[in-house]
Amino acid sequence: MIRFEQVTKRYPDGTTAVDDLSFEVSEGELVTLVGPSGCGKTTTMMMVNRLIEPTSGRIFVNDEDIARVDPVRLRRRIGYVIQQVGLFPHRTVLDNTATVPSLLGWKRARARARAAELLDLVGLDPKTYGPRYPEQLSGGQRQRVGVARALAADPPVLLMDEPFGAVDPVVREQLQDEFLRMQAAVRKTVLLVTHDIEEAVRLGDRIAVYGQGRIEQFDTPGAVLGAPATPYVAGFVGADRGLKRLSVTEIEPDDLEQPPVARVHEPAGRAAERLGAERARWAVVLDAQGDLHGWVGIDELAAGGTVGDLAHRMTAWVPVGAPLKQAFGVMLQYDAGWVAVLDGARFLGVLTPAKLHEALRRSVDADARGVARGQVPFDSVSDA
Ligand SMILES: Nc1ncnc2c1ncn2[C@@H]1O[C@H](COP(=O)(O)OP(=O)(O)OP(=O)(O)O)[C@@H](O)[C@H]1O
Numbered sequence: 001m002i003r004f005e006q007v008t009k010r011y012p013d014g015t016t017a018v019d020d021l022s023f024e025v026s027e028g029e030l031v032t033l034v035g036p037s038g039c040g041k042t043t044t045m046m047m048v049n050r051l052i053e054p055t056s057g058r059i060f061v062n063d064e065d066i067a068r069v070d071p072v073r074l075r076r077r078i079g080y081v082i083q084q085v086g087l088f089p090h091r092t093v094l095d096n097t098a099t100v101p102s103l104l105g106w107k108r109a110r111a112r113a114r115a116a117e118l119l120d121l122v123g124l125d126p127k128t129y130g131p132r133y134p135e136q137l138s139g140g141q142r143q144r145v146g147v148a149r150a151l152a153a154d155p156p157v158l159l160m161d162e163p164f165g166a167v168d169p170v171v172r173e174q175l176q177d178e179f180l181r182m183q184a185a186v187r188k189t190v191l192l193v194t195h196d197i198e199e200a201v202r203l204g205d206r207i208a209v210y211g212q213g214r215i216e217q218f219d220t221p222g223a224v225l226g227a228p229a230t231p232y233v234a235g236f237v238g239a240d241r242g243l244k245r246l247s248v249t250e251i252e253p254d255d256l257e258q259p260p261v262a263r264v265h266e267p268a269g270r271a272a273e274r275l276g277a278e279r280a281r282w283a284v285v286l287d288a289q290g291d292l293h294g295w296v297g298i299d300e301l302a303a304g305g306t307v308g309d310l311a312h313r314m315t316a317w318v319p320v321g322a323p324l325k326q327a328f329g330v331m332l333q334y335d336a337g338w339v340a341v342l343d344g345a346r347f348l349g350v351l352t353p354a355k356l357h358e359a360l361r362r363s364v365d366a367d368a369r370g371v372a373r374g375q376v377p378f379d380s381v382s383d384a
Pocket residue numbers: 011012013015016017035036037038039040041042043044195
């Protein structure tokens with residue numbers, strides 16, 4: 001847990017970097033601090049590990065007033081990841097990762113075993129990468145080592161300052177995904193600084209949107225995008241916030257349509273007759289358990305045999321609970337008018353562009369009215 005109580009930081013030249021800041025990051029929560037350059041994000045973060053001292057106010061880490069904790073001891077309990085990873089160039093990746101455990105006086109073998117475990121966790125094979133030197137890694141790999149090193153002593157709190165800033169957008173998205181998977185497993189209390197609203201929305205359980213030295217809104221990504229608290233926040237999250245919402249809105253079973261269905265063992269002729277009567281042009285093919293087998297065009301059924309003989313593999317599918325953005329991406333990738341949605345292998349229905357739009361509207365409305373998404377009646381969705 002990290003708690004700020006009326007914290008102000010004024011630099012000697014009179015700049016007020018942070019002004020009367022109060023907020024709390026719960027245990028196991030990931031809060032992103034986002035805002036334009038110079039708004040005080042880094043100052044906020046560096047006050048938590050006492051690299052910067054506040055002018056007034058108090059900061060608590062796990063209910064302890066950090067002003068009373070020796071800064072060096074404090075820092076060993078707080079993982080710190082920065083953009084310019086800051087690996088020691090003359091030490092191997094394994095030794096870099098073992099830095100903090102070594103400082104804490106762990107035996108060398110234990111520190112190295114822990115480092116190997118952490119490299120594995122961030123997706124770097126310790127046998128391959130452990131003996132290398134930082135210059136022998138890609139930017140993305142160095143970034144991963146930075147994360148592994150910050151986690152090595154298993155600190156309850158993690159501070160991350162633009163941790164994925166120095167890599168290209170594709171690697172960046174990969175690192176974000178990996179980090180989210182890892183965070184789901186280790187559940188650290190994380191404060192992450194970024195100037196990128198996209199990243200803030202993707203990673204944060206909650207987001208603090210900074211204006212000049214102040215938090216303008218502190219809420220879930222859905223609420224910040226759906227109901228910006230001030231015109232400033234609305235401007236910062238951007239006119240395309242409907243698009244950004246695609247990343248934070250999950251596909252729910254209620255969003256789906258039921259397409260024409262044929263069974264894998266059904267004789268093709270019979271399926272053609274039945275589906276012809278429904279004026280279907282294609283059908284989803286399911287097996288006896290309701291698992292997805294593929295799809296078939298109605299005209300193709302004239303060839304005879306069973307439906308299964310004629311079915312095509314279905315590549316355009318996403319798991320239920322995936323963000324709408326993923327479904328949209330699949331639609332574009334396969335130039336498909338719909339994507340199948342699966343729960344494991346079980347077929348739940350298809351998402352069409354119209355349904356995707358409805359789901360998006362519903363999620364915006366729900367957050368604007370402060371109710372959970374599932375509680376909004378379907379017919380209240382407007383086309384505004
Ligand atoms: N040592 C210092 N002396 C005077 N002013 C400072 C000092 N460090 C930072 N500032 C000022 O305090 C304000 C907040 O800086 P801070 O680095 O916290 O911003 P930031 O939001 O992290 O920006 P960026 O995204 O560019 O890193 C800025 O106006 C900056 O110029």
